[in-house]
């Protein structure tokens with residue numbers, strides 16, 4: 157199974173830009189890159205913060221681009237999204253029966269489970285009793301391996317300003333997940349706008365950069381304001397095999413020079429030592 161993971165697009169209505177960047181052109185560039193190199197993917201997953209202020213025109217900008225996608229896509233919500241506005245533009249968006257934008261699908265013998273961790277009135281994540289009941293029921297549907305997708309990370313990253321708005325009530329969430337921990341192969345996350353990997357309760361996770369702005373690595377225990385940066389955006393290309401889950405980051409705006417690392421084997425040491433002036 158091959159999955160393309162995209163997160164935190166933060167679309168704004170045209171012609172607005174956001175923090176000096178244009179999220180529409182960045183999404184277009186990401187889609188062009190995915191179409192060029194990953195048309196064999198089974199699915200694209202957008203793990204939330206589709207629109208910066210949850211406005212209908214921003215979702216319309218997304219609609220236009222989703223319509224042109226050559227791959228199936230799952231859209232999730234994050235703290236910046238608005239479910240009502242999303243459903244105006246995407247009436248077929250996931251619905252768990254209680255109005256939350258969550259669902260699951262089976263691909264290649266795996267159950268992919270997409271959680272809605274948005275809580276109105278806060279940027280922190282929440283997972284209330286109806287959502288916990290839905291998740292418990294989803295996980296009880298089979299014994300197949302699980303890939304879990306959620307916007308907010310259920311752990312602290314050390315970036316205190318983001319930790320202040322991370323997933324809340326994680327003990328209740330873990331209670332539901334714990335009986336299935338052995339079958340949860342990986343957790344895919346957004347929200348922090350940084351590349352972060354590790355494990356939570358022994359379950360591996362990958363948290364990837366956003367498509368627009370990023371959060372720099374500032375491990376300040378007293379940070380109050382969320383720092384922003386123009387570090388490069390990326391999406392992830394995920395390969396799920398029987399014995400491995402491999403996550404690659406694709407910095408799709410990178411235009412840096414490419415060259416054969418082993419060119420000196422033919423051209424001599426001068427190729428490497430004189431680089432780039434001799435071989436520019």
Ligand SMILES: [Fe+2]
Nearest residue numbers: 164205234347
């Ligand atoms: Fe975000």
